[in-house]
Amino acid sequence: MASKSFTLILLILTTFLMAQTQAQAPAPAPSGAVNLTAILEKGGQYTTLIKLLKDTQQLTQIESQLKSNSQGFTLFAPTDNAFQSLKPGALNDLSDDKKVKLILFHVTPKYYTISDLLTVSNPVRTQATEEEGTWGLNFTGQGGNQVNISTGVVQTQLNNALREKFPLAVYQVDKVLLPLELFGTTKTTHSSEAPSPKGSKSTPEIPSVGKAGGAPSPHGDKKDTNAANGRNVAFGLVVGLALICIEALH
Template sequence: MASSTPLSLIILVTLNIQLLLLLLPPQTQAQTPSAPAPAPAGPVNLTGILDKNGQYTTFIRLLVDTQVDNQIENQLNTSSEGLTVFAPTDNAFNNLKSGAINDLSTQEKVQLVLYHVSPKYYRLIDLLTVTNPVRTQASGNDSNWGLNFTGHGNQVNVTTGIVTTQINNALRQQFPLGLYQVDMVLLPEELFGAKPPASAPSPAKTPSSTSNTKTNTSAPASPTKGNGASGRNVVGWVLSLGLGMICMGALS
């Protein structure tokens, strides 16, 4: 009996320690360090991506000069639809006729840049099944300023009605931004299409002679009575003068 006492005490003390540990507040217990949560993704920087890939200097300058870059950045980080941007290379701009861009007004440059942006995120494979025409940021409430997509397999072509080019390179294909290289500037018909001939001004109507020329229906003026009376007075005066001279001759 004496030999079993120490063992009983050991068991009792062990149980008491375990119970005490269970009663301690959680903050005093040893913590296993957890893995840090992944940092949230930063804002998408369109011009930064273009600059990193090179050969988009002219398109970047247009984005900045028209301040469309600020509009795109805001939409990329707030819109639930995302955006799709078609970025022409510097060679694409160099192949335009001289003055094609510089001759545009500020508003027209804004419209040209917005024409290269669709207000929805598309993967390349999505562009093969879209309903044409696809709206762009330049589109209004009608179907103008739209893009049309065709192709098969891994080849996707985009056409504006003036130019058709292949989408060759996906610079970014991750929501909220689909960014694709095009080797031609997408020229909208609304800016670069054939202008309708100016209508000639309507010839001035020549008034007819019968409408402007009034027929003189008044009777010719008749001699006034005053003129007739004056004539009679002159005749009477001449006769009187003649009689007077005759009488003077007779008296002499």
């Protein structure tokens, strides 16, 4: 009887340790590379955007971080016509730093579906966001699944989903999203450029996952549930072990 009880105790302890290990194991990172250039080229009207993404080195940054990003990204892609509708010289008058900020303003540090954007809390942080309330986008619903997007300078609609699959969503916009911080009433596209802030980088990288946006992972609830299940299993095993030990003593 004592031998059988000892064997059962060893078996339960082994199972307990395996359950704890599985509960604490990190979730696997998203696999598979996303080719953003191919997505935009397939759309057929994003030549200017692709060039800006490459010139500012943000194309490489986005594609690289998507390989290990647990939150994903959302890109609002202005068409070539949207860029052509800007005032003459609007882009050329921007410094390299400000071109980077303009591109980052079109990217959110979280994956959003159309349904998410209908109910999201405004303002939504972008990759250009430096502090609370700056460089943000505002979304409002207008019947059905129609989403309006406003920057404080321009307002437009999301017209087409070029891709809506985690970890990357890409939505067409027919206007360039001009940030208030660059194109507000106190700034003009033809005025002399203000000096860049001390210590600013010419090609700032997209903030690392977990630092930018402050948004929870879309899969965070699943991770919490798995951890809770693991703890419940472990608790049950401990109780069972205690009962067996009591029985063995009798």
